[in-house]
Amino acid sequence: MSVATAVSLPPPDRALPAPAAAPVLLRAATAADARAIHALVVNHLAEGHLLPRDLEEVAAHARRFIVGTWHDRIVACAELAPLSRTVAEVRSLVVTAEARHLGVGAEIIDELVHQAAAATFDTVCAFTHAPSYFVRVGFSIVPHVWLPDKIVTDCHRCAHFRRCGQYSVVLPLGRPTLALVPLASLHG
Numbered sequence: 001m002s003v004a005t006a007v008s009l010p011p012p013d014r015a016l017p018a019p020a021a022a023p024v025l026l027r028a029a030t031a032a033d034a035r036a037i038h039a040l041v042v043n044h045l046a047e048g049h050l051l052p053r054d055l056e057e058v059a060a061h062a063r064r065f066i067v068g069t070w071h072d073r074i075v076a077c078a079e080l081a082p083l084s085r086t087v088a089e090v091r092s093l094v095v096t097a098e099a100r101h102l103g104v105g106a107e108i109i110d111e112l113v114h115q116a117a118a119a120t121f122d123t124v125c126a127f128t129h130a131p132s133y134f135v136r137v138g139f140s141i142v143p144h145v146w147l148p149d150k151i152v153t154d155c156h157r158c159a160h161f162r163r164c165g166q167y168s169v170v171l172p173l174g175r176p177t178l179a180l181v182p183l184a185s186l187h188g
Helices: 031-043 055-060 104-118 131-136 148-153
Strands: 023-028 065-070 073-082 087-095 123-128 140-142 167-172
Touching (some): 031 055, 031 087, 087 104, 087 148
Parallel strands (some): 087 123
Antiparallel strands (some): 023 065, 065 073, 140 167
């Protein structure tokens, strides 16, 4: 994977990026990153936008993550998790407060979408409390039932299953799909 961003991160004592600030670099995560990824997820659970992840689960899937690093510290992450042969999910998208609003999250999503396309998935999805963020990068909000693979894989085990506060979003990856034609257009 090539470095996908050169976004400057502000020094910890400044609110705006300085011209000489070090860039946030994206790279594929390694097994050695599992503890740092897990800590990032745990530290952001209080915001209420993530589901908990066990360290063992993160370690088992560490290679599916993309991380953003700044001065050798992980400041952002997300995982591309296959749900089926055709659908992959963006999971555990986290960007630290100091790295937000610099495009790091969008760069990570872009890289995961490219990986999904290269792996021949037809669709990338996410479940999120911030659907507008995903809509800005090309996703569409859809009913949860449009993603039965997610429901079978994860949702049925979730304590919030019947009262989920998350939105489901999808991004088709440009392969031919069934087009739905409004009935009015068929009858002229």
